[in-house]
Amino acid sequence: MRKTKRVIAQFTFYDRTGIQQFLEKQALKGWMLEKISSYGWKFRRIEPQKINFAVTYFPEASMFDPEPGENQKSFWDLCEHTGWQLASHNAQMQIFYNKRENPVPIETDPETELETIEKSAKKSYLISYYILAACAVLQVALGVWQFSNDPVEYLSMGSSMFSALCWTILITMCSLEIGGYFVWRRKARKAIDETGEFTATRGFRNIQLTMMWIILAIFAVFIFTIERRFAVIVVIATFAVGLLASAVWGFSALLKRFKVSAKANRIATIIAIIVMSFGFTGFVAICVLDAVISSDWFEREAAYTYEYKGVEWKVYDDELPLMVEDMVETDYDGYSTSWYGNESVFLAKHDAYQRPRMDDLKEPYLQYTLVKVKMPFLYDFIHKQMLKDFPRNYGVTYEEYEFYERAVEIDASEWGANHAYQIYMGDSAENEYLLCYNDCIIELRPDYEMIITPQAKANVGRIFG
Amino acid sequence: MPRAKFQTLTEQMFYILLCLKNECYGMDILDRVPAMTNGRVNVGSGTLYNLLEQFLEEGFIDETKVEGRRRSYIIMPKGIEMLDKEVERLTAQLADYNSIFRKGEAQ
Numbered sequence: 390m391r392k393t394k395r396v397i398a399q400f401t402f403y404d405r406t407g408i409q410q411f412l413e414k415q416a417l418k419g420w421m422l423e424k425i426s427s428y429g430w431k432f433r434r435i436e437p438q439k440i441n442f443a444v445t446y447f448p449e450a451s452m453f454d455p456e457p458g459e460n461q462k463s464f465w466d467l468c469e470h471t472g473w474q475l476a477s478h479n480a481q482m483q484i485f486y487n488k489r490e491n492p493v494p495i496e497t498d499p500e501t502e503l504e505t506i507e508k509s510a511k512k513s514y515l516i517s518y519y520i521l522a523a524c525a526v527l528q529v530a531l532g533v534w535q536f537s538n539d540p541v542e543y544l545s546m547g548s549s550m551f552s553a554l555c556w557t558i559l560i561t562m563c564s565l566e567i568g569g570y571f572v573w574r575r576k577a578r579k580a581i582d583e584t585g586e587f588t589a590t591r592g593f594r595n596i597q598l599t600m601m602w603i604i605l606a607i608f609a610v611f612i613f614t615i616e617r618r619f620a621v622i623v624v625i626a627t628f629a630v631g632l633l634a635s636a637v638w639g640f641s642a643l644l645k646r647f648k649v650s651a652k653a654n655r656i657a658t659i660i661a662i663i664v665m666s667f668g669f670t671g672f673v674a675i676c677v678l679d680a681v682i683s684s685d686w687f688e689r690e691a692a693y694t695y696e697y698k699g700v701e702w703k704v705y706d707d708e709l710p711l712m713v714e715d716m717v718e719t720d721y722d723g724y725s726t727s728w729y730g731n732e733s734v735f736l737a738k739h740d741a742y743q744r745p746r747m748d749d750l751k752e753p754y755l756q757y758t759l760v761k762v763k764m765p766f767l768y769d770f771i772h773k774q775m776l777k778d779f780p781r782n783y784g785v786t787y788e789e790y791e792f793y794e795r796a797v798e799i800d801a802s803e804w805g806a807n808h809a810y811q812i813y814m815g816d817s818a819e820n821e822y823l824l825c826y827n828d829c830i831i832e833l834r835p836d837y838e839m840i841i842t843p844q845a846k847a848n849v850g851r852i853f854g
Numbered sequence: 855m856p857r858a859k860f861q862t863l864t865e866q867m868f869y870i871l872l873c874l875k876n877e878c879y880g881m882d883i884l885d886r887v888p889a890m891t892n893g894r895v896n897v898g899s900g901t902l903y904n905l906l907e908q909f910l911e912e913g914f915i916d917e918t919k920v921e922g923r924r925r926s927y928i929i930m931p932k933g934i935e936m937l938d939k940e941v942e943r944l945t946a947q948l949a950d951y952n953s954i955f956r957k958g959e960a961q
Binding site for chain 2: 445459462463464466467468470471473493494495496497498500501502504505
């Protein structure tokens with residue numbers, strides 16, 4: 390039988406009622422709290438029994454204290470006098486247990502108890518939630534900005550959506566903790582004025598744990614659905630960030646061991662966080678640059694290369710859903726075919742091109758962007774967005790301009806599509822099409838000299854329709 | 855300036871100050887208050903710690919001895935004033951009670 394166990398605490402910081410009940414239940418099940426820390430709460434096996442627990446806050450204490458201060462120790466002594474033994478403490482939170490029957494509670498005055506919780510909250514807990522919430526809001530704002538810039542690209546990137554989701558969940562968690570605290574405090578204040586009773590706290594541990602598991606589950610899905618080499622990078626980066634966090638806490642713990650004062654430790658730790666974060670970012674940037682320059686880790690593997698006018702050209706051999714051969718007759722076999730893009734649960738967006746070698750530029754080429762809409766509710770939105778971005782005017786709004794591009798709806802039936810659009814410059818139709826099929830939209834840009842026969846259009850419709 | 859909370863004393867505050875008429879350790883207060891009141895009033899260790907801190911801040915009491923973690927305190931004139939004020943209030947309360955109910959009995 391296991392002698393010890395660790396529990397992910399994730400308790401709401403002011404939830405003294407919830408923590409007490411949790412610890413009393415654990416003791417009845419035969420688990421005694423041994424140590425609380427940021428890495429989870431450690432329990433050791435005991436005879437199942439009824440033990441009273443009390444959670445109190447000592448505002449003077451700090452997580453950077455090299456050792457408990459004299460005041461804190463005399464507070465412990467007072468508690469011990471009434472049978473309350475210290476089980477563990479972490480920063481301001483002090484957890485006591487008492488085996489006596491009906492012991493005198495540590496807090497017998499709800500007003501003083503509320504005051505100590507308020508002081509501790511103001512001194513540390515709330516501040517860390519404010520900082521976390523600010524980071525999360527910044528990240529979400531960045532996501533919103535990226536989304537508004539190019540929604541189609543954004544929705545096809547699993548990584549940006551995963552990060553947006555994580556930060557949104559984090560904002561929810563912070564709001565629950567901060568908002569929950571203020572709501573509780575107001576209620577508690579009112580109750581003291583009216584009835585003189587302490588208002589039991591309510592935590593959000595289950596919600597927090599659920600959210601944490603959701604993030605982990607999505608992370609796992611994300612890792613297993615992206616390309617292997619990107620997954621490797623993401624996993625390494627995740628570990629590195631974990632290592633970085635441990636290094637910072639290790640550094641702070643080391644300072645504590647050398648009895649550095651709480652104030653100096655706090656400053657040194659903040660500097661360490663900044664230096665290490667920048668150092669880490671710089672290190673990663675250098676590694677990435679180095680990898681890009683010196684190796685082909687980030688380069689896709691080419692089928693073969695050739696030299697043309699002293700430059701090396703790569704020829705890819707990816708499979709494409711639609712080929713030049715589907716649109717015109719050709720027996721040219723020197724094509725390079727490339728298929729590249731992103732995929733998320735909402736969209737798959739791929740850029741495809743099929744190009745002749747540099748020494749055969751007279752051969753017809755084909756390029757297109759294929760967006761597969763996986764969630765039908767997004768279809769109309771993506772349709773509208775792609776139609777809006779289809780003419781490429783690069784910010785020119787002067788419609789009389791000779792090269793101003795307009796998207797004109799054309800007969801879709803020839804293409805076997807639901808909607809079809811073509812670019813016009815003035816009165817001249819360009820060889821650029823936007824074709825909407827049931828679950829995909831394709832922006833087709835064939836060779837501008839290519840004559841699109843009814844047969845070619847039918848072929849496109851057959852492939853995507 | 856005394857805070858609004860010390861306009862009146864709670865029972866616990868009253869008995870803590872009362873105990874400190876003679877110099878005593880924090881721990882002694884924890885035992886003396888229930889002994890004095892036949893267990894009617896109990897002061898929790900956390901409450902005591904915080905109230906002592908606040909009394910010191912307000913100048914109601916003073917620290918007399920600090921032997922490491924053991925500290926002893928004694929009441930100061932300002933604290934006695936607080937006690938007197940509270941007793942006055944309680945006496946007035948009692949007098950009001952008597953004037954209504956005892957009078958009724960006499961009739």
